Amino acid sequence: MLLSQVQRADGGVQAVVRDGAEAFEVAGGAPLYDIAMDCIAAGRGLRDGIAARGRGAAVDLARMEAEGRLLPPLLHPDPAHLHLTGTGLTHLGSAATRDAMHAAGGGDEPVTDSMKMFRMGVEGGKPDGDAAGVQPEWFYKGNGSVLAAPGAALPMPGFAEDGGEEPEIAGVYIIAPDGTPCRLGFALANEFSDHVMERRNYLYLAHSKLRPAAFGPELLVGDLPAHVEGISRIRRGNATLFEQPFLSGEANMSHSIANLEHHHFKYGLFRQPGDVHVHMFGTATLSFAAGLACADGDIFEIEAAPFGLPLRNVLRSAPAGAGRVAVRQL
Known part of the structure; x- marks a missing residue:
């Protein structure tokens, strides 16, 4: 369904x-x-x-x-109660791109924190039974005010250094009145990010993720298939600039879905009755890793057979700001 x-x-x-x-x-x-x-x-x-x-x-x-x-297939009546979050370094192969982004260059370098975290997931991200495994990388993207509908623009702020796609699968949840997270299903997502800023310094990861995101258009009700094959494309005019497969599902991940869910919802902050959560599970496919710099008007297209219609969004570059944001003293 x-x-x-x-x-x-x-x-x-x-x-x-x-x-x-x-x-x-x-x-x-x-x-x-x-x-x-x-x-x-x-x-x-x-x-x-x-x-x-x-x-x-x-x-x-x-x-x-x-x-x-x-x-989007699920909205909250109050956008402030829809939370966009995600995890990284969760997919087999995802560490290679991240490790290359954060390595200093040269030879005989120490293992990066990205590679260390990825290896932790490989070793302890799929625990047996009901035990909790190692916690993943986690990040916050925003609330429903920055959620883009399928087909709508993903705006890149004027201060951004990059606007690049991340083709992912997201879990979609509502919190029950007793505080229990209830999963409605899974959807395609574009976890739009600033990879140039992230590469500049890994401590800028939090800043790089504070961008719009999109998910949908359709929500798959039920379990996520263990193996998901999809395609990520970027079109500019009549040309296809980038087309690459992406793999997801637990067979291609270093963490189980249950482990990623636990480490998100273990915080009481994220179990507030009535809230909606869209939690993105990561990717190993990025056009940025192929050397592509996306530009205003580029169309992102993400598709995978179990999820129905492709997710399409267009990149829109906002004009540069007028300068420093001033705070008014009351």
């Missing part, structure tokens, strides 16, 4: 369900947030809750995309 959301003609948010080729409105006209909260209250799963509501009119998702009416 794939779930998505579109903007209705009256401006409202409509949940859409797809099994196979055809997509339909979820009857009742509610957004997915309300449907999921009702399922939690009723003590039933999302599939059963969707089935109980029934199907409405057919939806042409391709037309919705062309009209710019696709929305």
Whole structure:
């Protein structure tokens, strides 16, 4: 089952369900947030809750995309209560790019912190049973105010040194009234970042991640396949500048999904009832590693078969700021 959301003609948010080729409105006209909260209250799963509501009119998702009416598959009524976060160095092969970015150059260098953390994940990121494994790298990207809809622009701020894609899979969650994290499913994500700033100094990683992100357009309900094969592309006009496969799923990761979830939700801060979390699980594929500098108007395209429609966004460079941000004393 794939779930998505579109903007209705009256401006409202409509949940859409797809099994196979055809997509339909979820009857009742509610957004997915309300449907999921009702399922939690009723003590039933999302599939059963969707089935109980029934199907409405057919939806042409391709037309919705062309009209710019696709929305992220889950939103919160208050964007401040939607959290965008992620983990890095979680995929087999991801350490090589990061290690090269952060090595000082020359020979006989000490092992970088990136490589150390990656090796920790390989050795202890998939613990047996219910034990907690080694914690991964973690970062904060922002809240719902910087979430870009599928098809919309990913704005690169004027002070940024780079705007590059990161094709990832994200877990999508709602926190139940009792504080239990509830996973709705998984979606494609573009964890848009500033790799030049990050390479300048690893301690700038936090700054480099404070950028917009996108996920969707469709949400895969159920378990994440152990092996996921996708394609990441960058188009400039009629030319394809970059096209490279990416692998995800636990068979291609140094951490289990359960371990990554534990080390995010172990913090009570992230178990506040009603909040939405979009937690991105990392990647090993970057156009930046291939030497590409993305430019205004470039189109990012991420696709993988289990997730339905591709995730497309365009890079938009914001003008440089007027200078230092001034703080007014009250």
